[in-house]
Amino acid sequence: MGGDFLSDLTPRSRELRRSPTDAERVLWRRLRLRQAGTKFRRQAVIGRYIVDFVCFEKKLIIELDGGQHLKKRSYDSNRTAWLQGQGFKLIRFWNHEVLQNITAVEKALFAELGPPPHSSPTRGEAAGSLQ
Numbered sequence: 306m307g308g309d310f311l312s313d314l315t316p317r318s319r320e321l322r323r324s325p326t327d328a329e330r331v332l333w334r335r336l337r338l339r340q341a342g343t344k345f346r347r348q349a350v351i352g353r354y355i356v357d358f359v360c361f362e363k364k365l366i367i368e369l370d371g372g373q374h375l376k377k378r379s380y381d382s383n384r385t386a387w388l389q390g391q392g393f394k395l396i397r398f399w400n401h402e403v404l405q406n407i408t409a410v411e412k413a414l415f416a417e418l419g420p421p422p423h424s425s426p427t428r429g430e431a432a433g434s435l436q
Contacts, residue, residue, distance in 0.1 A: 314350045321348040321355060328369045328400035329357060331407060336367075343418055352391065354384055364393050365417060371400045 325333065329347070336345040336358060343360045345367075351359065358367040366388060385395055396417060403410050 314353070314355055318348045318350050318355050326369065326371070326400060328371075328398075328403040332358065332367070332369065332398075332403050332410065335407065335411065351388065351393070354388065356388070359393070360418075363418060366393050366395045367414070368395055368397045369400055369403060370397055 325347070333345075333347055336347075343363055343365075345358045345360050347358050349356055349359045351366075356366045357369050359365070388395060394417070396413065398410055398413075
């Protein structure tokens with residue numbers, strides 16, 4: 306993999322961060338508060354791929370899939386295999402899952418990440434919520 310390829314991905318990664326899908330926006334709002342005790346990056350370049358969300362500390366990638374992924378199964382399989390070969394675990398959610406049932410998505414993420422750190426919620430916040 307040459308440096309030219311990476312330099313091509315960086316502007317694309319920035320562009321994707323500037324114009325997220327509705328599902329990406331909803332999930333990022335939850336993840337960036339870091340109440341799961343982990344730091345996520347969005348639209349990050351890993352090798353020759355751009356992933357939706359990644360926690361490098363836990364080597365966990367979250368991918369949000371829309372209808373376009375039904376047509377790209379072979380590409381997604383190769384991409385997943387390569388990322389797993391680099392030690393990453395991938396979790397996939399459909400866009401409609403994030404938009405219609407973010408609570409279930411949060412529960413699935415907590416199951417992967419482990420329980421959130423124990424701290425007293427600030428006034429008006431619910432404990433354990435990614436809101």
